[in-house]
Amino acid sequence: xxxxxxxxxxxxxxxxxxxxxxxxxxxxxxxxxxxxxxxxxxxxxxxxxxxxxxxxxxxxxxxxxxxxxxxxxxxxxxxxxxxxxxxxxxxxxxxxxxxxxxxxxxxxxxxxxxxxxxxxxxxxxxxxxxxxxxxxxxxxxxxxxxxxxxxxxxxxxxxxxxxxxxxxxxxxxxxxxxxxxxxxxxxxxxxxxxxxxxxxxxxxxxxxxxxxxxxxxxxxxxxxxxxxxxxxxxxxxxxxxxxxxxxxxxxxxxxxxxxxxxxxxxxxxxxxxxxxxxxxxxxxxxxxxxxxxxxxxxxxxxxxxxxxxxxxxxxxxxxxxxxxxxxxxxxxxxxxxxxxxxxxxxxxxxxxxxxxxxxxxxxxxxxxxxxxxxxxxxxxxxxxxxxxxxxxxxxxxxxxxxxx
Amino acid sequence: xxxxxxxxxxxxxxxxxxxxxxxxxxxxxxxxxxxxxxxxxxxxxxxxxxxxxxxxxxxxxxxxxxxxxxxxxxxxxxxxxxxxxxxxxxxxxxxxxxxxxxxxxxxxxxxxxxxxxxxxxxxxxxxxxxxxxxxxxxxxxxxxxxxxxxxxxxxxxxxxxxxxxxxxxxxxxxxxxxxxxxxxxxxxxxxxxxxxxxxxxxxxxxxxxxxxxxxxxxxxxxxxxxxxxxxxxxxxxxxxxxxxxxxxxxxxxxxxxxxxxxxxxxxxxxxxxxxxxxxxxxxxxxxxxxxxxxxxxxxxxxxxxxxxxxxxxxxxxxxxxxxxxxxxxxxxxxxxxxxxxxxxxxxxxxxxxxxxxxxxxxxxxxxxxxxxxxxxxxxxxxxxxxxxxxxxxxxxxxxxxxxx
Numbered sequence: 001x002x003x004x005x006x007x008x009x010x011x012x013x014x015x016x017x018x019x020x021x022x023x024x025x026x027x028x029x030x031x032x033x034x035x036x037x038x039x040x041x042x043x044x045x046x047x048x049x050x051x052x053x054x055x056x057x058x059x060x061x062x063x064x065x066x067x068x069x070x071x072x073x074x075x076x077x078x079x080x081x082x083x084x085x086x087x088x089x090x091x092x093x094x095x096x097x098x099x100x101x102x103x104x105x106x107x108x109x110x111x112x113x114x115x116x117x118x119x120x121x122x123x124x125x126x127x128x129x130x131x132x133x134x135x136x137x138x139x140x141x142x143x144x145x146x147x148x149x150x151x152x153x154x155x156x157x158x159x160x161x162x163x164x165x166x167x168x169x170x171x172x173x174x175x176x177x178x179x180x181x182x183x184x185x186x187x188x189x190x191x192x193x194x195x196x197x198x199x200x201x202x203x204x205x206x207x208x209x210x211x212x213x214x215x216x217x218x219x220x221x222x223x224x225x226x227x228x229x230x231x232x233x234x235x236x237x238x239x240x241x242x243x244x245x246x247x248x249x250x251x252x253x254x255x256x257x258x259x260x261x262x263x264x265x266x267x268x269x270x271x272x273x274x275x276x277x278x279x280x281x282x283x284x285x286x287x288x289x290x291x292x293x294x295x296x297x298x299x300x301x302x303x304x305x306x307x308x309x310x311x312x313x314x315x316x317x318x319x320x321x322x323x324x325x326x327x328x329x330x331x332x333x334x335x336x337x338x339x340x341x342x343x344x345x346x347x348x349x350x351x352x353x354x355x356x357x358x359x360x361x362x363x364x365x366x367x368x369x370x371x372x373x374x375x376x377x378x379x380x381x382x383x384x385x386x387x388x389x390x391x392x393x394x395x396x397x398x399x400x401x402x403x404x
Numbered sequence: 405x406x407x408x409x410x411x412x413x414x415x416x417x418x419x420x421x422x423x424x425x426x427x428x429x430x431x432x433x434x435x436x437x438x439x440x441x442x443x444x445x446x447x448x449x450x451x452x453x454x455x456x457x458x459x460x461x462x463x464x465x466x467x468x469x470x471x472x473x474x475x476x477x478x479x480x481x482x483x484x485x486x487x488x489x490x491x492x493x494x495x496x497x498x499x500x501x502x503x504x505x506x507x508x509x510x511x512x513x514x515x516x517x518x519x520x521x522x523x524x525x526x527x528x529x530x531x532x533x534x535x536x537x538x539x540x541x542x543x544x545x546x547x548x549x550x551x552x553x554x555x556x557x558x559x560x561x562x563x564x565x566x567x568x569x570x571x572x573x574x575x576x577x578x579x580x581x582x583x584x585x586x587x588x589x590x591x592x593x594x595x596x597x598x599x600x601x602x603x604x605x606x607x608x609x610x611x612x613x614x615x616x617x618x619x620x621x622x623x624x625x626x627x628x629x630x631x632x633x634x635x636x637x638x639x640x641x642x643x644x645x646x647x648x649x650x651x652x653x654x655x656x657x658x659x660x661x662x663x664x665x666x667x668x669x670x671x672x673x674x675x676x677x678x679x680x681x682x683x684x685x686x687x688x689x690x691x692x693x694x695x696x697x698x699x700x701x702x703x704x705x706x707x708x709x710x711x712x713x714x715x716x717x718x719x720x721x722x723x724x725x726x727x728x729x730x731x732x733x734x735x736x737x738x739x740x741x742x743x744x745x746x747x748x749x750x751x752x753x754x755x756x757x758x759x760x761x762x763x764x765x766x767x768x769x770x771x772x773x774x775x776x777x778x779x780x781x782x783x784x785x786x787x788x789x790x791x792x793x794x795x796x797x798x799x800x801x802x803x804x805x806x807x808x
Binding site for chain 2: 018043061066068075106121134257270275284287292293
């Protein structure tokens with residue numbers, strides 16, 4: 001008899017950003033004259049840098065002539081891109097990562113959602129709380145998370161590591177030993193991160209526990225402090241316990257271009273089985289590569305012009321982050337993040353819940369943010385604003401918030 | 405304790421095309437002077453049509469200016485593309501499919517591999533034998549296929565529907581009732597298909613059995629006979645039992661561009677649960693859309709110029725198919741397919757196994773094809789040649805084969 005994957009039925013409500021989109025649409029329909037400023041979803045607004053545009057046009061031309069046309073891409077991604085990644089993201093930081101440990105994909109969201117597939121159904125996951133919802137949701141779909149408690153908004157078989165103002169947003173080692181530890185650092189949504197020394201302790205902990213760290217470094221380009229690691233492979237021993245996921249969405253504005261990659265070192269094994277080989281098998285069976293033209297755009301991210309232009313973009317967004325942080329402080333809010341990440345995390349005023357503050361901000365300032373509780377129970381009472389708007393809109397939003 | 409997904413360990417050998425690539429690489433290294441002609445993997449060789457190239461350049465320009473820049477795409481894909489799909493692939497053929505039943509993706513391979521996720525672990529799948537390996541392999545990874553028998557090369561919990569010369573390559577209704585039926589029509593690898601009337605019988609069968617048909621119509625553009633359906637939704641009742649997967653790889657040469665879509669009708673339910681809503685949830689959680697520029701290229705496939713230019717490409721490849729079919733016949737081979745699909749399926753001579761013939765052809769004619777046994781046990785003793793080479797290479801390959 002045909003049966004559905006019953007785990008899907010366990011998922012509460014719909015995906016966070018869909019809910020926000022529906023609320024905003026309803027408000028817009030009821031108030032067509034209001035000018036809404038969106039500092040909610042983490043979507044970039046600056047156009048692609050000239051070096052990227054040039055690379056895209058050139059790659060399109062390659063596809064126009066039989067001699068330079070490219071069909072199916074190599075399973076792991078084109079050599080030219082994997083070489084650039086290894087040189088710039090790893091060798092330049094003294095990380096020992098090889099080209100055949102890099103798997104190019106259509107983005108970090110796909111990889112974040114799919115990576116759990118190579119693990120067994122009994123594995124217990126640990127997540128920072130709050131965090132990007134895909135880690136938990138993809139494990140719910142795979143049946144690893146147990147029963148959902150509507151009161152606590154927690155899953156019985158997930159280890160939550162609260163990251164709040166009380167512990168300075170640094171996750172503590174859990175009492176129960178996890179098998180898979182998701183770390184998103186710098187963190188989405190809190191915009192905070194840990195020092196390299198703290199990260200090294202996590203690597204040591206994972207090795208002792210026999211656990212794998214899934215390290216989501218999507219916001220790496222925004223790190224401004226010297227004592228913060230850009231890659232987990234800067235930490236000794238990480239090759240034996242960590243998978244790293246990277247995105248081009250935030251460092252190069254590729255949210256609509258779609259490109260990312262995942263690193264699975266050959267030293268990472270479970271009972272002698274290479275996780276790198278397992279991921280290669282998944283890649284070869286269920287995926288057919290990122291577009292050639294997009295991989296060429298990715299290569300341009302690492303060119304001299306590309307690097308210079310993208311540094312300007314990151315600086316632009318981080319100027320927004322500073323403006324938000326300072327503006328909120330001036331308005332009396334308690335704020336975190338915004339130094340090594342394009343996210344500002346604020347405590348809601350007057351003990352409002354996260355969704356109450358969402359409605360309040362939408363209705364009174366016509367500003368869209370993201371409710372902290374959407375990222376996990378410990379996000380309740382917090383709220384996320386992103387630095388990805390235009391500078392003008394960001395400043396205008398802050399002016400409105402100050403007037404509330 | 406950390407555990408891997410043990411199902412991966414059950415997968416025999418590596419993916420078909422990786423094995424071929426390794427054999428060809430070894431031969432090339434040993435015989436650097438030989439000029440190899442590749443009629444193996446189903447990869448296109450003609451450059452993208454001018455209408456597609458123009459659309460890509462224009463979309464790249466959109467990404468260069470803040471006013472026209474696009475970030476994250478809508479979950480299901482851009483309206484402009486889904487409208488074009490509905491108009492041209494469905495309404496034009498009197499198929500009742502709406503835009504919110506169309507899910508744009510990065511390609512039919514991803515969708516073919518991922519679609520099984522929305523079904524329960526106990527579901528029993530039926531596949532044509534031989535067929536595109538992804539259906540079975542993705543179900544092996546999900547633990548649905550039971551135990552692999554090395555002798556028969558069959559899985560204990562998979563229903564195989566042999567498609568051979570004996571039954572004119574038309575699958576017969578299985579004795580045991582399946583829950584999920586994969587139909588790839590026109591078929592990869594045999595290049596054969598069924599009539600609309602035969603397909604309607606499958607729809608009727610699935611409805612009575614309470615089964616879902618996963619209909620892979622990747623080769624739809626190559627159909628030349630009037631009594632063959634282009635979409636399963638041309639058959640009455642298919643909205644209640646069928647999911648259709650489409651590709652842009654073969655009709656528009658997008659193997660390296662990456663675009664496809666899946667149709668899940670709202671009438672398709674299991675115990676009252678909408679499979680369309682489940683697929684939407686998967687899409688929203690584990691995928692972030694196909695690139696904007698690629699979706700614009702997809703739109704151009706349906707433009708007046710695009711259609712005319714792509715018809716020429718299909719005609720070009722089908723001229724190759726005719727040349728291969730006639731050439732092989734002249735050389736005394738028994739051949740099938742090549743009328744509604746770009747694949748020629750031949751019986752190996754002298755009772756050679758498929759892999760023996762692969763080696764024979766590679767070594768003596770320096771022509772690469774695909775061993776039929778790689779697509780399933782009933783493919784043993786058959787061999788696939790594809791029409792996607794250049795006409796010159798195709799004719800040259802046939803000349804070599806005739807001289808054997």
